Amino acid sequence: MLITNIQRFSVRDGPGVRSTVFTKGCSLRCRWCHNPETWAGTLQVQHKAARCVHCGRCAGVCDRFLPQGGIRTDGRACTACGRCVGACPTGALSLSGREVSAAQAAEEALRDQVFFASSGGGVTFSGGEPLLQPDLPEALRLVRQAGVHTAVDTALNVPWQAVEAALPYTSLFLADVKAMDTQVHRRWTGCGNEQILENFRRLLKTDVPIWVRVPFIPWANGDEMPKIADFLRAEAADRIRLEVIPFHNYAAAKYRSLGMECEYGDEQPPSQEQYQRCQALFDGLDMITYH
Numbered sequence: 001m002l003i004t005n006i007q008r009f010s011v012r013d014g015p016g017v018r019s020t021v022f023t024k025g026c027s028l029r030c031r032w033c034h035n036p037e038t039w040a041g042t043l044q045v046q047h048k049a050a051r052c053v054h055c056g057r058c059a060g061v062c063d064r065f066l067p068q069g070g071i072r073t074d075g076r077a078c079t080a081c082g083r084c085v086g087a088c089p090t091g092a093l094s095l096s097g098r099e100v101s102a103a104q105a106a107e108e109a110l111r112d113q114v115f116f117a118s119s120g121g122g123v124t125f126s127g128g129e130p131l132l133q134p135d136l137p138e139a140l141r142l143v144r145q146a147g148v149h150t151a152v153d154t155a156l157n158v159p160w161q162a163v164e165a166a167l168p169y170t171s172l173f174l175a176d177v178k179a180m181d182t183q184v185h186r187r188w189t190g191c192g193n194e195q196i197l198e199n200f201r202r203l204l205k206t207d208v209p210i211w212v213r214v215p216f217i218p219w220a221n222g223d224e225m226p227k228i229a230d231f232l233r234a235e236a237a238d239r240i241r242l243e244v245i246p247f248h249n250y251a252a253a254k255y256r257s258l259g260m261e262c263e264y265g266d267e268q269p270p271s272q273e274q275y276q277r278c279q280a281l282f283d284g285l286d287m288i289t290y291h
Contacts, residue, residue, distance in 0.1 A: 001105050001133045002097050004037050008112055014151040014172055014211070016121025019109040023127040023136075024097045027157045029190040030178070031263050032217045034251035038128030043080035043097040046257040051092035058084035058093055096258070102135040106142035113148060122149030122171065129155055131162040140169035153213075156199040157191060163199055167206060174211045175200060180227040188220045204239050211288065212240045216278050217247040218270050229281045243288040246275050 002024040007013075010020045025041030037044065062084050064077040085093045100108070109123040116122050123143045130136050131154050140150050152166055153174040177200065178193070179185040185193040203210060214228055215221070232240065248269050255262035270278070279287065 001100050001102060001135045001139065002041060002043075003100055003105060004035075004097050004128075006108055009115070010124065013124040013126060013153060014122065014174060015149070016119035017112070017115045018121045018124050018151070019112050019116075020124045020126050020153075021105055021109055021130075021139075023125060023130045023133050025132045026128045026155075027132065027191065028129070028155055030215075031188050032215065032220060032247055032267075034248065034254075035128065036251065036255050036258060036260055036262075037096045041132070043082075043095055044258060045078055045080055045082075045084065046094050046096045047259070048092050048094070048257050051090045053090055053092075055089065057087040057089065061087045102138035103142060105135075105139045106146075110143065110146055110148060113146065116148055120149070122151065124151040124153055124174070126153035126174075129158060131156075131158045131166060137165045137169060140166055144169045144171070156196045156203070158195075158199070160199055160202060163203065167208060170208055172209050172211060173203060174213055175203065176213050176215065177228055177232070178215060179221045179224040180231055181224060184221065184224055188217075201235065204236055210236070210240045212236070212242045214242065214244045214282075215247065216244050216270060216275065218274055219267055222278075225278050225281050229285075232282070232285060237285060241286045241288050242282055244275075244279050244282065246270050 004022045004024050007020040007022065010018045013020045022035065022038055024038050026039050029039065033039070037046065062081075080095060082095055085095055125136060125139065130152055136152075140152070143150050149171045150169060151172040151174055152170050154163075155176045155178075156163065178189060180193070182192040182194060185191070212232060214225070216225065232242065246269055247267070249264055249267060252262045252265045
């Protein structure tokens with residue numbers, strides 16, 4: 001498995017206190033994404049400009065650097081060998097991603113098992129798209145074998161076989177619904193939603209609990225909210241819990257550290273009034289709220 005981070009004491013990735021394993025690699029390119037480091041299914045070098053003292057040691061061990069505007073990697077040529085990371089004296093350079101076995105991922109996530117038991121929590125595999133990881137079912141199995149609740153946070157933009165392989169070991173699916181119109185979905189995520197909706201309908205026919213996560217991005221999918229609400233009422237009202245997640249712009253620095261353009265850098269989160277109006281569209285569904 002390729003992971004970026006294990007976030008401990010998470011309280012928004014399923015019930016209770018959880019450890020969330022963020023996997024690397026995604027089949028979508030959502031233009032509001034706050035985890036751009038999870039897009040590529042390969043290791044990447046990150047450069048935190050605030051820590052950089054421009055000593056030049058990185059360029060001294062690797063010629064794949066561009067001097068324009070300060071030290072930064074040439075993403076097209078970088079092989080993420082890590083020599084520059086080892087040479088950096090300030091920690092300005094780091095590798096995003098590390099390879100672990102399913103057993104290692106499970107073992108690291110289970111270190112907080114005492115908190116799971118007392119809170120009704122567990123381990124969530126997120127991303128990126130965790131269902132793209134071939135060893136995910138084995139990691140889920142090992143966590144379940146330890147008697148711990150498991151959750152998979154997925155966009156469902158994968159072949160059904162990947163969902164099916166994880167089903168026996170998954171206590172809860174956290175499934176995104178971003179738009180109903182396939183052209184709107186394609187414009188903002190780079191991909192149509194036909195496979196996603198087909199997988200969602202198939203998932204509804206299983207007995208695994210489902211929490212639906214609807215990202216609310218007024219400037220992208222705001223007009224899709226009434227359609228999503230109608231769809232969920234018609235097809236899933238008695239099967240799901242629902243969380244409407246407002247857009248935020250906290251991750252702009254992540255894009256810069258990876259040499260990527262952040263398209264939403266100037267966009268603002270929805271106002272409280274906008275968010276409340278959006279939530280009202282889903283009245284009658286079992287809503288999850290955090291205080």
